[in-house]
Amino acid sequence: MISAHLFLLRSRQAGLGLICCVALSTWNAKLTAQTLQAPAASGQNAGSTAGSTANGSFAGVDGTVSPIAGTRGSLSAGQIVAILQDKPEVIVEIKQLAADQLQQQGVKIQPDSITDEALYSQIASNAPLRSAITNFLRARGYVSDADLQQNAAAGGSDRDDDGDALSSTQTLQSLSQVPGANLPLAAADGSSLQDSLAQQAEQGRLQSSGNTTGAGARTTNAAASRQTRDSDTHNTTDVPKVLRQPAPYNLLSMRDLYTQIPEESTHLKRFGSEMFVSRGGTGTMTRAVGQGQESPLDIPIGPDYVVGPGDSLSIDLWGGISQTLTKTIDREGRISLPEAGTIAVAGLTLERAQAVIGNTLKAQYRNAQVAVTVSRLRTVRVYVVGDVQRPGAYDISSLSTPLNALYAAGGPTGVGSLRTLRHMRGKELVAEIDLYDFLLHGVRTGDDRFQGGDTLLVPPAGPQVALSGAVKRPAIYELKHEATLAAVLADAGGSTVAAALSHITVERIDANQHRETVTLNLTKSSTGEAATAAISDFPVRDGDRIQIAPILPFSERAVYLEGHVVRPGRMAYREGMHLNDVLRSYQDLLPEPAAQGEVIRLVAPDLHAETIEFNVADALIGNVSLELQPFDTIRVLGRYDVDSPRVEIRGEVLRPGSFPLSEGMTAAQLVRMAGGFRRGALQQDADLTSYHIVDGNKVIGQRSAIRIGDAVARNDSSADVVLKPGDILTVHQITGWNDIGASLTIEGEANHPGSYGFQEGERLSSVLRRAGGLRDTAYPAGAVLIREQVRELEEKSRAELIHQIETSSAAAKLAPNLSGGDSSATLQLIQQQQEQVLARLRSQPSSGRLVIHINSDIDSWANTDADIEVRRGDVLSIPKRPGFVLISGQVYNASAITYVPGKTAGWYLQRAGGSSELADRKEIFVIRANGLVVGRHSGDGHVLSAKLDAGDVVVVPQKIIGTSQFWRNLLTVAQIASSAAIAAAVAGL
Template sequence: MLGSGSLMAQSMSDSQVLEYVKDGIRQGKEQKQLASELARKGVTKEQAMRVKQLYEQQNNVNTSKSTGTDINESRLREETKKNTSDMLEDHPTTQDLARGDQVFGRNIFNTRNLTFEPSVNLATPANYRLGPGDEVIIDIWGASQNTIRQQISPEGTINIQKIGPVNLSGMTVSAANDYLKNALNKIYNGLNNTTDPTSDIRLTLGNIRTIQINVMGEVVQPGTYALSSFSTVFHALYRAGGVSDIGSLRNVQLVRNGKNIATIDVYEFIMKGNTQDDIRLQEGDVVIVPAYDVLVKISGKVKRPMRFEMKKEENLATLIKYAGGFEADAYTRSLRVVRQNGEEYEVNTVKDIDYNIYKMRNGDVVTAEAILNRFTNKLEIRGAVYRPGIYQLSGKLNTIRELVHEAQGLTGDAFLNRAVLYRQREDLTSEVVQIDIKSIMDGTSPNLALMKNDILYIPSIHDLEDRGNVTVHGEVAHPDSYPYADNMTLEDLIIQAGGLKEAASTVRIDISRRIKNPRSTADNDTIGQMYTFSLKDGFVIDGQPGFILEPYDQVYVRRSPGYQAQQNVAIEGEILFGGNYAMTSREERLSDLVNKAGGPTNYAYLRGAKLTRVANASEKKRMGDVIRLMSRQLGEAMIDSLGIRVEDTFTVGIDLEKALSNPKSNADLVLREGDVISIPKNTNTVTINGAVMVPNTVSYMKGKNVDYYLNQAGGCSDNARKSKKFIVYMNGQVTKVKGSGKKQIEPGCEIIVPGKAKKKGNIANILGYATSFSSLGMMIASIANLIKK
């Protein structure tokens, strides 16, 4: 598929891509859909740009074929141009452009959201001048009725039956209507009867002609363009890609018949919406964009910090208007202007009264600074008042007592003996003034006058002492630290912590308390005090009567030793009633679980049964220690490639057959929560792996020794360590081969022949072992043993 798609893309020429886009637009496809389809066909961005240029070249008419064009075809051509251009080159919008060095208005003629296309659905303009290619529709009604539809010929005439050629080229629609009324009066009576006309005519446009105009000067794509005869100067600039980096938006010239008939200022349209300069074009018109005269930059605290093109007579006030005015935090009394004087730079500080007379020059850089980050009349009050915050220094609010009253007075916890007044000196350093707030409020001390930027802080009594918290641990709903409150009891704290859990012991709750002696001058061997309590129905029934908690007390709610949650184990495989079972005794064993489950089926292979156990924290730690040892010798990359990590479970080697025949023996292991016994079906195969010629699985043959099975795998390879052969059993047990190993072979076992590693930690050797182990725990242990050797 990929190959054929690539071939298809390579076979699409630029012209085929262009036709594909045109067909898609005729079918009503969206631009995004077309772009996605072309991308799937392998059209690159570079090819898309070439196609765009090809399309523009086809539309920049170089031959004078300005015969009439069907209005629907004209509209389709313009729409195709617009959509093709948008799809192949996604012009940025005004909001997308970065500010600063962008020239205001320069992107208006290359944005996808503003095309300046003429509307073809307008009523026929009375001042529209007819020309070759226009289709005119002459409706006659009244005593005489007829409709004449004619296209103006290249000679400027239409041919009316019984009258002959009638020249309409160059006439306005209004003038042509009057002219035709006189001409047609020869064959239609009553048209010129001014007192009581019995017939009348109306001339309207059908299909409009295409005109050829030139766009020259500082535009992106100067050239000759074929446009609708309704097109204006702005649409011509849009078709030319807008002005270039040095093009003027304020002095666009329209030349007609060799004369400059208009100077267009695009800023009039942008700033005021004034379209009177957007003049309708005529055949042969030339739009000329000269280079700019004055380009200035304004930055800082204005709403539109950009570069602006100015006219020579425009002033600084006009620039501020173009920039959208000042921002709220702008310093408006003066602006800084950096100007080039022909030899060097100079700085001018222009006052606000001179904004209207200060003329702008090319290259000026204007900066609007921010206001100062300071206050002229700020007061602030903090601490133990009802409405702390910032207030106005005024004739009515200028003393401490008035400021406190303005803040709605002191709160109940206010520390009245002392307050602090922070004051800023003239040199901007700070000083602290001690205030007796109680006497000032009582009127027994002078009411201190305030100054700007004064900050009055009235502390709370709680700010001056360490209230601390109390902490509860253990079997409560929400063990945590809680704010201390006076007269808090043990019962209060337990209630605040959500109450006791089901597992909580009510016969022993301990409280530890800090040793606090601020007047002590020597060490103390006692580092804490301990109190023990019992509860009943949520109340203390045993312990120190009337015990009140203190800050930083810690409460320990113990777990009841008699509380036991259900502990489940599972059995699966060849067992009559497999599934989960709840343990009823701490001494429950393998045989007990098998008996609970109804015993093994007739197809059970008890010798292959295995026990999977959930690893506890200490077991996971040991596995982690082994992995870290391996990482030091093999490297972390090797460990990662093998996928070696600490697992949540591991396999315990068991002999279920012996456990069932000798209950309570050492073979009958004691179970623990989460254990899973798996009993496989009878199997009759033996697997040979490791350093053998062809690793293989063969049928179990009773009485055959290890060498027999090795021969079934093609024998040992040259790098085999024959003396280190071992056997892995289905139940997870591992044993070294002793002698011939005849008695060690069992159905389902796996014979492993280690290889001679050329260097310690050889990855091929380790991977060979890794594939044969029934659990990651066994693999880790075996690799660890290999490393040690």
């Protein structure tokens, strides 16, 4: 019943691809900027681990955050997909990992919404994602560090020779070339991208050697053929080749069911055709006798061997004389012996020849012993004709058999027969040879030795059938006496244990008519005896293509366990199995499981998914009598995966932040989790803010004070409280703690410059008195007080001013009465001026100067408004009297003019050559040595009439282009701000 409804759920994934692609793209964009960490222990799922740390990163096995392996050490897209195809449970965890990460980043997506295509596409195009998944697989034990190092050394990472990551297009193109790929990224046979590319590179190298001929070319082609053959090998114990369709739910059971058995597309070879492929000289027989190579003997030469003309004999003498003679039998059948003359040995057996030679030599040499061996065999010329690779005449060894001659001729062609080879001697048929006896059973028939002039005839092949699928030796077989499917299966080694004998399909050719499809009359419920009988009775014909389909690629009697468990994965199902048989105790779960679990059941007949909730604690003690069914998925989540309860601690603790709320956690335990108190913590009491829900529709906050010091240091349970989800504990700071060690720095013309501590509320006059007051050379009017808070305010003000200038529209710069041509030219000038002002504004750092009014007589201004309170980090610089006035801006000679008492700003401006044509004389301003700015609108008369003191700065601004008042005011402020830093620097000279 289950197998009849395996693929009815496929339509439910419609419309999910676009959503998850957009979400995954967002995830990958953020992966570039931050590191995705791998989960912890190998038994913990991605969902439970995602919340294991406060910041959402993933902890390693030892609890530390594990760095991601670099892209150089990461797996390629093809290798990752091969692992995901081979282990479907990994995809479930990878999707859960992706969904958890996206939810932490604010993207609402469920694991079920991420389709396989979207995940595979992102793996191919995103290198950070491949690094993250590689680290995940390493943490889970699917790959080891040694594997990654070996892969990087072998060039298996997804980078080119220059170290740059391969583009997604290159990756997709490489993956699309993998034979039998299911999706654009997955090889159907599970082979890795590295293996595929290595094979393609080898084939390309072979093809590039186009000028290679003869035995060398055949050897190279043989190596490529052998490599292809080895890659096609598929053992019964291997994971079956399947096409995985996108499942609508992220369940391992669904992934098992959403698989299709792929159509067999392997190119079958003729059985025995590879026997005659050269092994590069490593075998016992070679075929190149006619090409000047020696043919090694594959059988020993016995004493009954008949010697003849052309044989070379090796004669060893010892005893009365030690000597070795090599003699070749001439055409007349004789050999020449020393001192004895010639003797005839042709036609004698080797044993008889040794006796004749020995008797002859013993008469010449006293006590001589003789041994005769054949050092080189004579050759005979035979003819190999018919459908062979290289028909013709061959000079072969006199010990050669028809099989040797066939090797020499390169074996049969694709048309030549392997079952009816004929050994002819003239018109007489010496033997008929069936190579299947040798190939299948190791029996060498027709081993009659060749004589000169013999012929080996290879006729065209007889009837043939192709056998593929779940058989041990899929190939094309030539028929001789086989008439039934059982006989052909016997030649193929029989069917594998994974063969579905009820699914045998025969594509048959009705001779010279048409093709038809024939099946055996078997059902799934047929017994083994019935299947064997049907196979034995089924006749085969010439041209049949027989396909034996494999059984279902998944177990039909399994349940699945996932989530917050020690051993996730498949479990065997048995009749009457209950939930307690799977979840027996807390040892089967990871720490702190959620209170509720769920069983996701695929309900027949259409196998739609339904969820059944259960209480985990009741299930463990046997109070839940839920009977399981095949394909049930038992999911137990972690306590922190289900509406994760958390509490927060703030203030004076070592590690403030958000922490998971464990069962029964108290405020004292939370403080200890946060590392304990800092030295500045107020341990008298702390604030606890709690929330509770009223009538299910209203949240009310409540604040209470707890004696946190007694609860932590003295373990006083009466002072401690049990925390609830969402509680916020705030540990306060001791009053004035930040003022401990506070100091300011006095530089320049003080009697005792240096760093001085101060009490809260202490004023500048008090610190100056402790510094010994000011020296006679001091210039208090130019004193500069730098305060960090002022610097921060200046930075914000300057950034806002720059933003206003950059974002001001053209309408704010031009007058409405300008024509088109005038406005274009004016805008160009305004743009240049704007860039100059912005460059000056950015180049001048914020000084942080606080304007003060002090003099050498400290008593005169002490405890007045000018006597300001000092702050931590203040720096007071008291310069010497400068002795000059600085003229800057749009003047002909911007310089420092020697100070002359009583002179006005106009007097100093004239000494600098006066203002230039670009100057805006109406907006000239003066920056006093103490930091005050005197401008046209200061109310003190004309600026140029103001009398200056030493250290003052006269600034002549640039004439602002543009008639908009807003724009003019904006740039005026910018010019003043950029000049303030110059004035502070002058005061310090």
